[in-house]
Amino acid sequence: MPLRLLASPDLKMCDVKYDHPLLQLTEKQVRAVRDYGGLDLDRLKEGVQTVLDWCSKEEHLQAAVPYLAKTIMVERMLLLSKGSVEICKKRIDHVLTARGLIPELALNRKPEEFKEILNCVNYVALPKVHPVDNSRVLICKFKEDLENFTLLRYFRYAFYLGEYRLYDDYGIAERYVVDMKNLNLGILAKINPVVLKKAEILSTEGYGTKIKGIHLLNAPSFVDKFVFLLKQGMKQKVAERIHVHSTYEDFHEHVPKEILPKDYGGDAPSVEKLDAAWTDLLRSEEAQRMIKDLDKIVSDESRRTSSKFNEEYLGMPGSFRKLDVD
Template identity: 50%
Template sequence: MEVITVHPLIELNNEIVEGTRKFYGMGDVKTINESLDAIQDWTKKQPHLASATEFMTRRYLETILILARGSVEGAKNKIDKICTTRGLMPELCMNFSVQEYSKLFECVRYIPLPKVCPTDKTRIMMTQFIPEKMDAFSILSYFRYNLMVGEYRAHHDYTIAERFVIDLNNVSQMTIITKVNPIVVKKAEIIATEAYGTKIKGIHLLNAPPFVDKLIFLLKQALKEKVASRIHVHYTLEDFHKLIPKEVLPKDYGGDEPTLEKLSELWQETLRTEEATKIISNINNIIADESKRPTNQFNQEYMGMPGSFRKLNVD
C-alpha cells in the first residue's frame, strides 16, 4: 500500500482515508497490503492483462479495491472489466492527452471540488457551461475529459462516492438538448458504473431552465433506473444549499473556495505537469490484450454491452 500523498486540489486527511477504509471494512492496513499483493499476483498471471498490469500502481489498485468494497475477488473482476471495456469503447477512454481539450476548455468547466461533502463524504464534480461558447461543445469530448480526470483522481483521491452538479444557468434549449446524445451518455455510464464501479450519490441540475424536463427525459433514456432516480432539480442556489453545504462550494456558488473558473485553470495546469503526463500516458496502456485471453470468446456480459445501446429510444 502506497502512502496517501498530499494534492493541492484534492484535499484529504487521515479522517477521510480511515473513514473510507472503515466504511468498506478495510481498516486493517496489514489486510489491505495482503489484498493488494493478491490482486497484483493474480493480474500478472492473466495472459490478457499482464502487459496492462505493468502500468497499474498499487495506489491505483487500492482505489479499485475501494470501488470493489474491499473485496479482492471484486477488484479482480473490476480490473478485467476496466481493461476489456476500454478496448470495447476506445472512442471514450483511450489515447487521452490534455492537448485534445483546447476547444472543450473554451466552452465548459469541469472540476472535482477540493473538499469532500462533510455530510456524506462524497466528492462533488461540478460542470459549468460558458453559454456564448457552446457551439464548440462536444458531448463525446466532455465525457472523455470526465473519464480522464477520473483516471487521474484514482491515483490521488479517496472517497466513498460522487455527486455530479451541472449548472444550466443561461444555457439555451438548442445549445444543450441537441448535443446530448443518449448513446454516448449510456456508454459513459457503463464505463463509470459497471467497469469502474463509480458510486453516483446524486446528479444535481442547478439553475434549472424551463426545458429541464426534456433534458431529464433524455438522461433517463440512457441512465439506469437506480442512477436516474438520483437526479435532483434545483431552481435556486438556496434550494441547492439544502443538500450541498456552502463550505465546500466555490465563491460563485455562495461558498468559500476559489471560483470555478480559477479552479478550472488550476486543474488544467495540474494535468499538464510531468507527474500528470506520466499518469495519463500509463492510463493509455491499461487495456486487455484480447489475442491472449484464455478463451476465444468474450464473456456474455461484455457481449451485451454494445447491444444495449441499440435499445435506446432517441426519438
C-alpha cells in the same frame, strides 16, 4: 514493484497526498473510505497484492500490471467489493475491458485536444470532499458559446480529469453539479444517448463509481426535456438521483456551502479559478506521464484464454455497435 499506497503499517498510507493543492484529503476521510470496505491495513495490503498477482497470471491482463500497480485502482475496487478478492478480480477485469472497448472516451488523450471543450465549459473537481458521505464533488458550468460542444468531447475530458485522480485522490463516490444557466434548447440536439450510455457504463459498471447525486442548478424552462434525455442513458438507480434545484438554499441541503466555490455561496475559489488551476495541472509533465501510463491499463482481448467474450462483461457482447437505449 512496490504498491503505491500500501507501504506503511500505520493508519496513514505513505503516498496519500494530504497536501495536494486541488484534492484535499484528511486522515478521517481516508479512514472512512477504508472502513466502508471493512478491511484493516494488513488485509487491504494482502488483498491488493493477491489481485495483482492474479492479474499477472492472466494473459490478457499481464501487460497492464506494472501500470495498474502505480494507481489506487485495485485498492479502490477492493474497497468497493467490501473486501471480496473474487469480486474485485471481476471488477478489475471489467474496467480494463471497458477501457479497451471504449477508446473514444478512455484512451490516447492529450491536453491540446481539449481547447474547444474548455471554451464551452468549466469542469472541475472541488478541493474538499463532501463532509457527510466523503464523495468528491465535480462541477460543470456551461459557458455562453456552445457551438463546438459535443457530448463526446465533454466526457473525454471528464474521464481525463477523473482518471488522473486515480493517482492522487482517494474515494469511491462522486456527486455531479451541472450549472445550466447558459443553456438553450440547442443543447438537446447535442445529447447523444449512446455516448451517455457508454459513459455511464464506463463509470459505474467499469470503475464502479458510487454516484451520490446529480444536481442541476439554474434550470431553464426546458429542464424536463433535458432530464428526460439524460435518463435515457442511465440506470434507474442513477436516474433517481437527479435533483433539479430551484434555489441555492435547496441545493445547500445536499451539498454544503463549506465546500463550494464562491459562485454558489461557498468560500472556495471561483469555478473559473479552479478550472484554470486544473488546466495547468493536467498540462504538467508529470500529469502527462501519468495519463500516458493509463493507456496501458487495458485488457488485451487477443490473449484472453476464455473461448468467447461472454455477456458477463459490461452486460453485453464485446461491441457497442448494437447498443439499444430504451
